[in-house]
Amino acid sequence: MADPGLRERKKQATRLLISNVATGLFVERGFEEVTVAEIAEAAGVSKMTVFNYFPRKEDLFLDRHAERLAELTSVVRNRPAGVSPCEALRRHQHALLESGHPLSGAIPGGPGFWWVLTSSPALTARWYEQEREIAEAFTEVLTAETGSPFRSRMVAGLLTTAITTVFAHAIGRIVAGEEADVVRREQAAVIDEAFDLVERGVGDFPAAGD
Numbered sequence: 001m002a003d004p005g006l007r008e009r010k011k012q013a014t015r016l017l018i019s020n021v022a023t024g025l026f027v028e029r030g031f032e033e034v035t036v037a038e039i040a041e042a043a044g045v046s047k048m049t050v051f052n053y054f055p056r057k058e059d060l061f062l063d064r065h066a067e068r069l070a071e072l073t074s075v076v077r078n079r080p081a082g083v084s085p086c087e088a089l090r091r092h093q094h095a096l097l098e099s100g101h102p103l104s105g106a107i108p109g110g111p112g113f114w115w116v117l118t119s120s121p122a123l124t125a126r127w128y129e130q131e132r133e134i135a136e137a138f139t140e141v142l143t144a145e146t147g148s149p150f151r152s153r154m155v156a157g158l159l160t161t162a163i164t165t166v167f168a169h170a171i172g173r174i175v176a177g178e179e180a181d182v183v184r185r186e187q188a189a190v191i192d193e194a195f196d197l198v199e200r201g202v203g204d205f206p207a208a209g210d
Contacts, residue, residue: 027116036051062123
C-alpha cells in the first residue's frame with residue numbers, strides 16, 4: 001500500500017504548485033485577465049484538478065485563508081488559562097511579525113499582492129467575505145465560553161478589525177514607498193496600539209476638539 005504520508009505530501013506539493021503558478025500569472029497580468037484553463041496548462045495539470053484543490057478561482061490567490069482561519073480560531077480557543085482572547089491574538093500577531101510571515105503584511109512582496117487584490121472586485125469581495133468568516137469563528141468560540149452571543153459578536157468584530165487593520169496598515173505603507181525594513185521595525189508598536197484600543201475600549205477617541 002502507498003504511504004499515506006507520501007500521498008498527503010504529494011497533494012500538498014500539487015496544491016502549492018498550482019497556487020504559485022496562479023499567483024505568478026495574477027501578479028503579471030491581473031486576476032481578471034487570467035483563466036483557470038491557463039493556470040492549469042501552466043501548472044501541467046487538468047482544469048478539474050485545479051478545481052479539486054481550489055473550488056473558487058479567488059481561492060487560488062487568497063489560498064492561505066483556510067490555514068489562517070484554523071490558526072486564528074485555535075489561538076483563541078486554545079489560549080492558556082488567564083489569557084484573554086485579545087492578549088492571545090496580540091501575541092500571535094507579534095509572532096507573525098518576528099518570523100517574517102506574509103500575513104504580517106510587513107514584507108517586501110506586499111505591493112504585488114495588494115495590487116492584484118485591490119484591482120479585482122471579485123477578489124476584494126472574497127477578502128471581505130473571509131474577514132466575516134474569521135469574525136464568525138471568533139463569535140462561535142466566545143459564545144461557547146461566555147453564553148453571550150451579543151457581547152461575543154461585538155468582541156469578535158473588534159478583534160477581527162484589529163487583525164485586518166494591522167495587516168493593511170503595513171502593506172499600505174510599503175505600497176506608498178516606505179522601506180519594508182522600516183515598516184517591519186515599527187510594526188510592533190502598531191500591533192500594540194491596535195490591541196490596546198480593543199483591550200481598553202475606544203472610550204472618547206477622538207475627544208472633541210482633537
